[in-house]
Amino acid sequence: MSNTPIRPSDGELAILRVLWSRGPSTVRDVLTELSKVRDMGYTTVMKLMQIMVAKGLVVRDESARTHIYQAVQExxxxxxxxxxxxxxxxxxxxxxxxxxxxxxxxxxxxxxxxxxxxxxxxxxxxxx
Amino acid sequence: MSNTPIRPSDGELAILRVLWSRGPSTVRDVLTELSKVRDMGYTTVMKLMQIMVAKGLVVRDESARTHIYQAVQExxxxxxxxxxxxxxxxxxxxxxxxxxxxxxxxxxxxxxxxxxxxxxxxxxxxxx
DNA sequence: GTAAAAATGCGAAGCGTTTCGTTGACATAT
DNA sequence: ATATGTCAACGAAACGCTTCGCATTTTTAC
CATH class of the missing domain: 1.10.1220 (Arc Repressor Mutant)
Structure with a gap:
């Protein structure tokens, strides 16, 4: 059981905060929330979240067309x-x-x- | 009086710590100290310290051939x-x-x- | 005086992060 | 069924950080 925590980058941390406060969310959910502060494009957030999946920072439910992301660590x-x-x-x-x-x-x-x-x-x- | 603090990167922070504890030091001084923990080449440390000068994180005394560096911020x-x-x-x-x-x-x-x-x-x- | 050692400066490469344009798949409304 | 909009996937570019090799200059030692 390797419970090694993974270091999120700054951008990743910003996304994690949204996921922590909103719970499981779509890319658009996160983008909408982040847009209040930063100014980023849809694909930028999407790419980051894909990388986060690869890193194991988040998991996603792909059962529906619109994927739903969730933070792994507390x-x-x-x-x-x-x-x-x-x-x-x-x-x-x-x-x-x-x-x-x-x-x-x-x-x-x-x-x-x-x-x-x-x-x-x-x-x-x-x-x- | 622009007292805007400058964000040091990780490597820069490691160097700053040496400067804070040793006081004004040469590149070699810093390298010697850092070698106890990390493993870096002379020119690597030198380059970092040059960048730090450019950023305003440290100042250096060039009056002697061997330059002496000093942290700017406390x-x-x-x-x-x-x-x-x-x-x-x-x-x-x-x-x-x-x-x-x-x-x-x-x-x-x-x-x-x-x-x-x-x-x-x-x-x-x-x-x- | 000449060779070896040490210091500086320069340039570039490797890597991770961040950003975004483009493409193709899918859904919805007309 | 076709046009419009949304989404995922991919690749690439830009940027900063880190590292180092190489050339040049200066000092030191013989």
Missing amino acids: EESTQSFLLKELMDKAFEGSASSLVMRALSSTKADERELDEIQAFLKRLKKERR | EESTQSFLLKELMDKAFEGSASSLVMRALSSTKADERELDEIQAFLKRLKKERR
């Missing part, structure tokens, strides 16, 4: 993967320094800070 | 930049969800968690 595991990658590349693998940098360089408001604090407490409890 | 601002980028691309711009994902998906030990907690407290104090 959003959470992809997020974890990308974080780990950045951690290794720019934070010497230290989770805490990444977290502290994230906290100090963004304007997380009071409510968010509280949320994180509560989360930390829960985490510490679980860890013993 | 490590902190580059880290912030990369975090912000990931935040936008994979966390809908939410700092707290990024932080919580980072915390739950890594094995930060007790000490690190304490450190973060203390940091949070300090941060909240400063914020008012």
Whole structure:
């Protein structure tokens, strides 16, 4: 059972986000959603999604004429993967320094800070 | 005063890390350091560093025959930049969800968690 | 002084990502 | 049944990143 996560490129990640939020979708669905932000052609999105099938990032249902695509990996595991990658590349693998940098360089408001604090407490409890 | 941060590529980031930890260095210095991890040729590193000069990621002192390179941006601002980028691309711009994902998906030990907690407290104090 | 070693600069090739034009298959409406 | 529109498939081009070979210049060592 090789559960090796696959690194999505930037464009692929944008598509994955649509699939995560919308659930199984067609190429046109994704294009419509992406068009709100980026400006891409139909075949561009299609090609990317075909490549993603080849990579194993998505699966597709070809039973109908219009194929339906679905993300293979969970959003959470992809997020974890990308974080780990950045951690290794720019934070010497230290989770805490990444977290502290994230906290100090963004304007997380009071409510968010509280949320994180509560989360930390829960985490510490679980860890013993 | 255009303080637009420039996105370093992976290879460039690896070089930047050497420059941040060693301070101003020659191509050979960087190569020696990088060789411990990756396996690259001299001209490869050199070319990358030349491109970095062109991009404005590093400056170099050409007064001596052997040029000396120095990072332009601080490590902190580059880290912030990369975090912000990931935040936008994979966390809908939410700092707290990024932080919580980072915390739950890594094995930060007790000490690190304490450190973060203390940091949070300090941060909240400063914020008012 | 000459040979060897080291540094710079240039150009190009390989690769992955992104983009899109074109073609052919299929569906729908007239 | 024919015209119009939608879709999938393919190939190619453009771009950035990475790598390296080669030529040239400079330093060092004998």
